Amino acid sequence: MWNDKKVVKVLEILADYTASWNRPYVERVGEKRDPFQLLIACILSLRTKDEVTARAARNLFSQASTPASLLTLDEKKIAQLIYPVGFYRKKARTIRDISLILLKKYNSRVPDNWEGLLSFPGVGRKTAALVLSQGYGKPAICVDTHVHRITNRWGLVKTKNPEETEKALMEIVPADYWQKINPLLVIFGQRTCKPISPFCSACPLRKDCQKVGVTIHR
DNA sequence: AAAACGGGGGC
């Protein structure tokens, strides 16, 4: 059964296994760029793949990368820059709305706490957690679909609700590993523990995994 | 051609 020691061991196996792989764009943004760009990249990444997000974000940031400079672009222009992420009109609007609130109420500084982040339009627990953990180095568990899917496959958690996954993980994962989970499971989820046709035969954890919801096994 | 994919919000 799962306990804190087993979780840590699994995370270390995965860190080894994925050590030489390129890191995803969004989960890497916080290491190199400011929380604002990380936040905007998170908005772009909603329901869109990492590579598409990366192209859109670089495109957008080449034109404007602060709340004030983004506000000089109208929604149409932003939409054009971030195409073809899904929901690009809605996201263009959200990006402007967030920029305006930041400029007016936060002196252009992204909040570093749950309450502040969750008060923004288009920001839910996943985005807030990623900004906290990757942008500010605070201990938050960011449950995106990779984390949700993979921990359920393992049998570490058993729920359809990402918020319950977050709670369950907070119970069992030592706090100094909270920030590592998301980047690690995202990279692992993109290349091995994929939503469809996961490469179970190449997975270092295949013996322990309960393969919950695995669609096609090869 | 059709199904799968991925967060948040509004109801």
Next chain:
DNA sequence: GCCCCAGTTTT
């Protein structure tokens, strides 16, 4: 809890 949002990728 259910459904919508709009595009790309995979089958």
